[in-house]
Amino acid sequence: MAELHLKDVAKAYGEVKVLSNINLDIDQGELIVFVGPSGCGKSTLLRMIAGLERITGGTLEIDGRVVNDVPPAQRGIAMVFQSYALYPHMTVRDNMCFALKIAKMSQDEISKRVENAARILQLTPYLDRLPKALSGGQRQRVAIGRSIVRDPKVYLFDEPLSNLDAALRVATRIEIAQLKESMPDSTMIYVTHDQVEAMTLASRIVVLAGGGISQVGTPLELYEKPQNTFVAQFIGSPAMNLLKGEIIGTGEETRIRVPSGAEITAKVPSAANLMGASVEVGVRPEDLVVVTDGTQGFLPFETEISERLGDVTVLYSSAEPGGKQLIAKLPGIVHVERGSKLSLTAAPEKVHVFHNGISLLYL
Amino acid sequence: MNPALQGVITIIVGVGGCIGYFFLSNLVLDKFVFPPVGKHAGRNINRANLVRPWLFLLPAVIALGLYLAYPVVATFWLSLTDRDAGGAFVGAANYVQMMNEPKFWEAIRNNMLWLIVVPAAATAFGLIAAQLTDRIAWGNIAKSLIFMPMAISFVGASVIWKLIYDTRPADQDQIGVLNAIWVGLGGDPQTWLTIPFWNNFFLMVVLIWIQTGFAMVILSAALRGIPEETVEAAIVDGAGPFQIFFKIKVPQIMGTIVVVWTTITLVVLKIFDIVLAMTNGQWGTQVLANYMYDKLFRSFDWGVGSASAMVIMLLVMPILIWNVRTVRKEMR
Numbered sequence: 001m002a003e004l005h006l007k008d009v010a011k012a013y014g015e016v017k018v019l020s021n022i023n024l025d026i027d028q029g030e031l032i033v034f035v036g037p038s039g040c041g042k043s044t045l046l047r048m049i050a051g052l053e054r055i056t057g058g059t060l061e062i063d064g065r066v067v068n069d070v071p072p073a074q075r076g077i078a079m080v081f082q083s084y085a086l087y088p089h090m091t092v093r094d095n096m097c098f099a100l101k102i103a104k105m106s107q108d109e110i111s112k113r114v115e116n117a118a119r120i121l122q123l124t125p126y127l128d129r130l131p132k133a134l135s136g137g138q139r140q141r142v143a144i145g146r147s148i149v150r151d152p153k154v155y156l157f158d159e160p161l162s163n164l165d166a167a168l169r170v171a172t173r174i175e176i177a178q179l180k181e182s183m184p185d186s187t188m189i190y191v192t193h194d195q196v197e198a199m200t201l202a203s204r205i206v207v208l209a210g211g212g213i214s215q216v217g218t219p220l221e222l223y224e225k226p227q228n229t230f231v232a233q234f235i236g237s238p239a240m241n242l243l244k245g246e247i248i249g250t251g252e253e254t255r256i257r258v259p260s261g262a263e264i265t266a267k268v269p270s271a272a273n274l275m276g277a278s279v280e281v282g283v284r285p286e287d288l289v290v291v292t293d294g295t296q297g298f299l300p301f302e303t304e305i306s307e308r309l310g311d312v313t314v315l316y317s318s319a320e321p322g323g324k325q326l327i328a329k330l331p332g333i334v335h336v337e338r339g340s341k342l343s344l345t346a347a348p349e350k351v352h353v354f355h356n357g358i359s360l361l362y363l
Numbered sequence: 364m365n366p367a368l369q370g371v372i373t374i375i376v377g378v379g380g381c382i383g384y385f386f387l388s389n390l391v392l393d394k395f396v397f398p399p400v401g402k403h404a405g406r407n408i409n410r411a412n413l414v415r416p417w418l419f420l421l422p423a424v425i426a427l428g429l430y431l432a433y434p435v436v437a438t439f440w441l442s443l444t445d446r447d448a449g450g451a452f453v454g455a456a457n458y459v460q461m462m463n464e465p466k467f468w469e470a471i472r473n474n475m476l477w478l479i480v481v482p483a484a485a486t487a488f489g490l491i492a493a494q495l496t497d498r499i500a501w502g503n504i505a506k507s508l509i510f511m512p513m514a515i516s517f518v519g520a521s522v523i524w525k526l527i528y529d530t531r532p533a534d535q536d537q538i539g540v541l542n543a544i545w546v547g548l549g550g551d552p553q554t555w556l557t558i559p560f561w562n563n564f565f566l567m568v569v570l571i572w573i574q575t576g577f578a579m580v581i582l583s584a585a586l587r588g589i590p591e592e593t594v595e596a597a598i599v600d601g602a603g604p605f606q607i608f609f610k611i612k613v614p615q616i617m618g619t620i621v622v623v624w625t626t627i628t629l630v631v632l633k634i635f636d637i638v639l640a641m642t643n644g645q646w647g648t649q650v651l652a653n654y655m656y657d658k659l660f661r662s663f664d665w666g667v668g669s670a671s672a673m674v675i676m677l678l679v680m681p682i683l684i685w686n687v688r689t690v691r692k693e694m695r
Contacts, residue, residue, distance in 0.1 A: 073601030
């Protein structure tokens with residue numbers, strides 16, 4: 001049961017700075033997800049919290065105690081590794097007892113805790129098996145069980161689902177969500193590169209990029225009000241469309257002209273001094289709608305590829321010269337010929353505007 | 364001709380002959396016997412592929428048959444005959460005679476001692492060396508030094524260690540390191556290799572010195588194969604360095620430890636050169652292989668000599684079979 005405070009935490013390998021200026025406050029009972037592209041330092045940050053990597057700058061506080069130089073076992077954390085890291089020569093039971101035996105806990109208490117964890121994770125029939133006789137999902141549950149028995153202050157998950165196949169991943173994801181429900185007081189930190197895992201599990205998401213925190217917020221905050229173009233494109237699938245544009249009207253709402261000559265209104269306030277500024281207009285593929293009433297949409301769209309998935313149809317435009325490929329996600333089954341021209345638009349409250357990569361909402 | 368030149372020529376002829384045999388026999392098979400052309404091209408390719416392994420194995424099969432299988436049978440036959448009686452069949456008489464010799468039982472006892480001490484010590488030292496050299500900057504230099512005795516022949520090593528155990532009268536300078544230290548500490552010079560019972564251990568040290576390098580190299584590779592995450596999990600679980608080593612690392616490489624142990628055991632069962640070069644089995648240091656050599660090539664008693672050879676083979680066999688099976692299981 002703990003709060004975590006990270007103050008100016010940094011990590012450098014010699015001259016190479018991997019992480020810097022990490023400031024983050026985590027409350028008790030939160031499930032925080034670190035998400036970001038490969039190499040953004042999310043696993044490194046988790047391993048620093050675990051104590052497996054040295055913190056080279058700033059302070060890490062767990063439960064009011066600075067633990068920068070405290071060995072992992074005394075930080076009150078438990079970690080679930082990407083490859084499960086089960087001890088291959090020990091049975092499921094021994095895997096779960098190992099930490100407790102080292103802590104010299106009484107035999108009664110050990111077996112009580114192991115039985116309890118096995119019951120929660122439905123591992124009771126497998127307690128005397130070796131890890132190699134278990135399926136991937138069962139191994140993952142043993143790894144989680146090894147954490148539960150220790151009753152840690154903070155649970156750390158390092159991409160725990162990435163070694164599972166797609167179906168099992170969804171099932172295990174739901175199990176982890178249920179596990180969190182059943183332990184509302186425990187604090188969890190979860191690392192993943194899969195934004196669906198991040199969106200579904202997190203109470204708050206920390207988006208890491210380029211060695212720093214890009215944005216922290218609830219999943220819907222990140223989706224609805226991304227702070228910058230990186231978060232805008234990283235959260236949501238397919239990624240948000242970004243078009244160049246120029247502000248031609250400021251005030252409560254912002255009016256923007258895009259290179260095609262069309263104009264669009266965004267329900268985003270802008271300061272008068274931004275008049276004429278070049279900006280990026282962001283619209284999520286699922287927020288685009290086809291104009292059918294004969295008026296001109298702001299986005300001319302020439303279909304190159306259409307993917308009909310049943311519940312949605314995803315259209316990819318032919319890339320305009322100097323522009324990027326646009327993506328539109330329309331509900332239901334839409335029949336669109338290759339090369340056919342559509343006129344698309346979006347509701348003003350669905351339009352995001354970025355100036356120098358930062359959302360106008362946060363300027 | 365210079366012997367070195369002779370050696371070089373032998374190597375060239377041998378290696379060249381092997382390459383030539385494989386190349387030419389393969390060529391004959393593919394071009395003339397089963398050419399992959401014409402009406403039966405597919406069938407010919409299949410047949411050629413069935414024949415090819417046997418073709419390549421043939422030289423080894425012949426060589427092993429001639430130098431290994433035949434001698435086993437011949438030795439067994441010799442152990443049942445008597446040279447003095449002109450090679451007549453005498454049944455188990457040679458074995459009975461051998462059993463009644465105290466020197467034979469001394470050899471058996473010493474072999475058992477070697478068997479217990481040397482594999483255990485070499486594996487343990489090898490494991491310690493592998494673990495300690497793994498994480499330090501000059502670990503590779505240390506490993507090379509520990510591995511180097513492997514490149515020395517047993518006789519060469521024996522000569523080196525004889526110098527270490529060397530004894531000079533008390534009024535002279537001791538050139539043997541052990542006596543130099545011993546005298547330096549205030550003792551009288553000892554003739555180490557003639558101290559009954561303990562001299563066996565002085566001989567074993569030589570083999571341990573040689574085999575530690577072998578154990579270290581194999582075990583070091585095994586240690587590196589341990590998934591790093593299991594070690595990290597143990598750190599998070601609160602295990603100290605010794606607990607990580609004995610409870611996480613060693614159990615994970617137990618299969619390799621067993622293979623190293625049994626492989627050294629096989630070397631120990633055949634131990635001969637070190638004893639021959641250092642004591643020649645005197646002062647209670649006789650071992651089976653040297654006993655056999657004594658009977659066969661010094662007393663020219665091929666009956667008892669062959670009988671002791673059969674005993675050595677019987678002792679080696681179960682460990683050999685077990686070792687092969689363990690290695691196969693490891694590879695699966």
